[in-house]
Amino acid sequence: MSAPKPADPAPGTALTGRVVLADANSFFASCEAVFNPSLADRPVVVLSNNDGCVVARNRPAKALGITNGTPWFTIRERALQDGVVARSSNYELYASLSRRMMAIMAHFLPNQEVYSIDECFMDSIWNDKRTVEICRELRAAVLRSTGIPVSVGVAPTKTLAKVANHWAKDHPSTEGITLWSQVEAQYGDQALASVPVDQVWGVGRRLTGRLMGMGITTALNLRDADPSLIRHRFSVMLQRTVLELRGRPCIEPEADAARGVRTDQILCSRMFSHPIEGYTTLAQALSIYAQKACRRLRRQHGLCGKVRVFCSTSPYAPQQFCAVGRTVVLEDPSDDPLVIAGAASRALKGRVDPHARWIRAGVVLLDLTDADHFHTLEGLDAARDTHGLGDVLEDATRRFGPFRVGVGYGGIRGKGRGDEDTGADWAMNRCMLSPRSTTRWDEMAVVQAR
DNA sequence: TCTGGGGTCCTAGGACCC
DNA sequence: TCTGGGGTCCTAGGACCC
Numbered sequence: 001m002s003a004p005k006p007a008d009p010a011p012g013t014a015l016t017g018r019v020v021l022a023d024a025n026s027f028f029a030s031c032e033a034v035f036n037p038s039l040a041d042r043p044v045v046v047l048s049n050n051d052g053c054v055v056a057r058n059r060p061a062k063a064l065g066i067t068n069g070t071p072w073f074t075i076r077e078r079a080l081q082d083g084v085v086a087r088s089s090n091y092e093l094y095a096s097l098s099r100r101m102m103a104i105m106a107h108f109l110p111n112q113e114v115y116s117i118d119e120c121f122m123d124s125i126w127n128d129k130r131t132v133e134i135c136r137e138l139r140a141a142v143l144r145s146t147g148i149p150v151s152v153g154v155a156p157t158k159t160l161a162k163v164a165n166h167w168a169k170d171h172p173s174t175e176g177i178t179l180w181s182q183v184e185a186q187y188g189d190q191a192l193a194s195v196p197v198d199q200v201w202g203v204g205r206r207l208t209g210r211l212m213g214m215g216i217t218t219a220l221n222l223r224d225a226d227p228s229l230i231r232h233r234f235s236v237m238l239q240r241t242v243l244e245l246r247g248r249p250c251i252e253p254e255a256d257a258a259r260g261v262r263t264d265q266i267l268c269s270r271m272f273s274h275p276i277e278g279y280t281t282l283a284q285a286l287s288i289y290a291q292k293a294c295r296r297l298r299r300q301h302g303l304c305g306k307v308r309v310f311c312s313t314s315p316y317a318p319q320q321f322c323a324v325g326r327t328v329v330l331e332d333p334s335d336d337p338l339v340i341a342g343a344a345s346r347a348l349k350g351r352v353d354p355h356a357r358w359i360r361a362g363v364v365l366l367d368l369t370d371a372d373h374f375h376t377l378e379g380l381d382a383a384r385d386t387h388g389l390g391d392v393l394e395d396a397t398r399r400f401g402p403f404r405v406g407v408g409y410g411g412i413r414g415k416g417r418g419d420e421d422t423g424a425d426w427a428m429n430r431c432m433l434s435p436r437s438t439t440r441w442d443e444m445a446v447v448q449a450r
Numbered sequence: 451t452c453t454g455g456g457g458t459c460c461t462a463g464g465a466c467c468c
Numbered sequence: 469t470c471t472g473g474g475g476t477c478c479t480a481g482g483a484c485c486c
Contacts, residue, residue, distance in 0.1 A: 027486095048454035055454070055486095071453040089454085116457095116486045204484050235460065237484080267456055274451085316453065362455090429452095 018124040018131055018154050019249070021161035022105055022138065025149045025169060027118035028056035031094050032087050034147040035437045035445045043084045047072050050271050050428040051088055088430035096438040100146050108138040113253050121158060121253070128154075128179055135177045155180035158251045159244035162201040163192070163219065192245070195219035202241045207234065219245060263300065268293040269362020272426040275314070276358050282311055283345040284424065289363040290344035291393075291406055294337045297365055298390050303333035305367030307340055309347045314359045322356055324348065333369055337390050340365070341407050 024030060028046040033039040043061035045054045054070045064082055066075065072086065079086070098117045106112045109122035124131040135152045142150050153164030160180050168178035183191045198208040200219050210233075216222050223245035231239035240250040268289040276282065286309050297304055310325035328343045344363045352358075393406065435443035 050452090050454070052453055069453085073452040076452090091455095118486080202484065206483065235483080237460070263457070265457075269455065271454070314453085360454095428454095 018126075018128075018156065019158050019161040020109055020122040020124050020131070020135065021119060021153045021155075021158070021165045022122065022135075022142075022150050023119035023153075023165050023169075024101065025151055026056060026058040027098075027148070028087075028089065028094055029058035029061070030148050031090070031097050032085075032434055033058075034097065035435065039085055043079075043082065044087065045072075045079070045084055046087050046089050047432070048089060049430070050273060051086075051431055052271065055089065086432050088433040090434050090436060092436045092439050093434065096436075097146055097148060100438075101142050101148055101150070104142050104145055105138055105150075108134055108141070111253070121161070124154065128181060132177055132179060136175075139176055150176070152177045153180065154178065156247045157244040157249045159201050159241055160247065163195055163199075166195075166199065167191075189220055192220035192223055193218050197222050200241060200245070202237060207238065210234070264368060266293045266296050266302075266304070266365040266368070267362060268296075268364075269310075269360065270428060271360045272358065273429045274426060275317075276426050277356065278354055279349060279352055281424075281426065282348060282352060282358060282361060285361050285426065286311075286347070286363055287341045287345040288406070288424075289361065290341040291337055293363050293365050294335065294340045294390065295394065295397075297340075297368070298335050298394070301371045302365075302368045303335050303371045304340065304365040305330055305333045305369065306365075307343045307347070308364040308366055309344050309362070310364075311348065311352065311358045311361035313356055317357065317359075319357070322353065324352055326351065327366070333367070335371060335390065337393060337407050 026044075029039075029044040032044055032046065039058075041060065043064055043066075044058045045061050045066060046056040047053065048055045051072055054066060054068055054072060054075075056068070057066050061084060064079070064084065066079065066084070076086075094117060101118075102112065102114055102120055105120060105122065109124055111121075111123040113121040115121055124134065126134065131154055135154065139150055139152065142148055151165055151168040153161045153166070153168055154177070155161040155164045164178040164180040164183065167180075167183060168174045168176050171178070187194075195218060197203055197211050197217055197219060198205070200222060203211065203222070211217070211222065214225075214233075216225055222242060225242055227239050227242045230242050243250045270285070270289065272285070276285070290307070290309075306327055306329050308325060308327040310323065312323035313319065313321055315321050326347045328347050330339065330343060334340060389407070435445065437443055437445045
């Protein structure tokens with residue numbers, strides 16, 4: 001008979017350590033207010049590309065009952081009457097402020113894992129008291145240097161740190177910082193009982209429906225569910241969630257998150273401002289998307305082995321929904337914009353209905369490998385961009401701006417100020433774009449002293 | 451008229467091998 | 469007549485996240 005197995009060592013996180021999750025409050029809306037302080041107290045919503053759906057809103061906008069994902073055109077009139085300010089999403093500004101915010105936070109705590117544009121995990125080896133002091137300094141530094149308010153949750157696991165972070169946002173008395181151990185000490189199981197199961201990290205709409213059917217409606221119910229039953233009926237991922245709610249760390253740091261660069265696939269897709277028809281226009285869009293994707297590929301020193309392209313008609317249109325996709329296997333892995341854009345723009349030739357009304361198209365780069373470690377037999381090397389075209393394009397883009405030069409259809413240049421404004425009439429609408437005050441000399445904020 | 455974009459991980463099932 | 473079992477790899481699809 002074997003000795004009883006010791007408890008599995010917790011991956012990723014020391015058992016005595018604390019997971020710290022810092023997450024910006026209404027990040028996109030907060031960014032909009034940084035250079036326009038008059039927005040701070042007004043309801044603000046930020047719209048998806050093409051000014052389609054609401055993707056972010058600040059507290060006053062939430063109080064008006066506006067939810068994420070709502071198509072803007074369905075609420076525009078009412079919202080404007082209510083004094084709502086709408087903005088097109090300005091990712092260039094958000095990404096710039098995000099980088100500053102992350103860099104500042106990294107000074108305060110170790111092992112930063114940038115999880116998304118507005119949040120990061122960190123570790124604290126300090127006791128509760130010292131951890132709170134550090135988090136307080138961190139919040140103040142980010143606010144002072146970027147104008148972005150952040151909330152902080154501290155717990156033994158990532159899933160509980162998420163819960164604690166929500167708690168901090170929902171309870172002003174916490175002043176933006178919540179230690180889960182304190183909440184538990186004060187409220188016991190009532191704390192998790194007050195969290196609906198669909199708010200738990202890792203539980204989406206589908207799972208919520210199935211869990212409800214089993215009588216699991218709160219985070220507390222989920223925590224107390226049988227882990228092996230959950231694994232059997234759902235998946236190993238939800239089982240991990242159960243264990244994490246019990247305070248046992250099971251979610252490893254994302255392998256490459258710390259380096260923040262390498263991904264397994266690169267996707268560039270867009271909706272058009274209006275439906276387009278015909279292969280030529282489609283090929284033009286695909287060529288441009290492929291070049292954007294290729295720039296990202298080169299930035300992460302990657303090569304791609306396959307190029308997938310797809311396009312689809314509107315699921316809301318009265319006509320039959322139609323989606324077409326094709327994956328092209330490259331002869332050799334490549335980072336050459338001529339090869340990749342060429343493959344993308346030719347992929348659908350002869351395969352699309354010339355009368356279909358396409359509203360979206362995209363390019364995915366797959367089978368990514370690391371260019372720095374790509375070796376093969378003599379004479380069978382990757383189709384590297386040996387003529388240096390990619391570097392020239394990158395350099396020209398840096399110096400003269402996007403879409404001044406490109407391959408194939410990629411060089412067309414339009415009239416507007418958006419990156420996305422290729423000049424093609426199908427390029428997306430961004431009617432309410434704020435200035436990119438941190439990345440464009442000609443859009444810097446102007447301050448007047450009186 | 452007008453409904454986003456970019457990722458990750460897991461699983462089931464088929465092909466293939468010995 | 470009797471027709472196995474276990475492994476790997478790949479892919480498509482489904483779920484999730486922000």
